[in-house]
Amino acid sequence: MAYWLFKSEPDVFGWDDLIAKGDKGEEWDGVRNYQARNNMRAMAMGDLGFFYHSRSGLEIVGIVEICAEAHPDSTTDDPRWDCVDVRARRPFEKPVSLQQIKGDARLAMMALVKSARLSVQPVTAQEWQIVCALGDTNP
């Protein structure tokens, strides 16, 4: 089981939008960055991820579950771009803000801090547990 983090601008597609998609979830399409794509190709069914609101909000608001492994991105004919499907698993009791994460020395190595522009990131098991604890939430 691996852990991940997905960024999305809430004005474009936020946590509530994913909730509205129900159990079927939604294609995480539109990614046009090789590193982010490679991360999605490495995902397996049942892997979990944080859902982070970028640009506005700037906090981790929920946990998602991978419900379809990497497949061609339906929004392009370019064969380079694959994506997974994710569905909402549960919201955070208390969203964990970027400020909180930046202020916690144990999370200094998180990609969210170190690689600010990467939209699909790996999260270590240790980071996962710390963030879940900060958010008062069990996966």
Next chain:
DNA sequence: GCCAACGTTGGC
């Protein structure tokens, strides 16, 4: 809305 950081593109 600004702009720094960064990834990608394309001319040479």
Next chain:
DNA sequence: GCCAACGTTGGC
């Protein structure tokens, strides 16, 4: 294959 120009992302 280098690197300048360009486009995009995302925190502030």
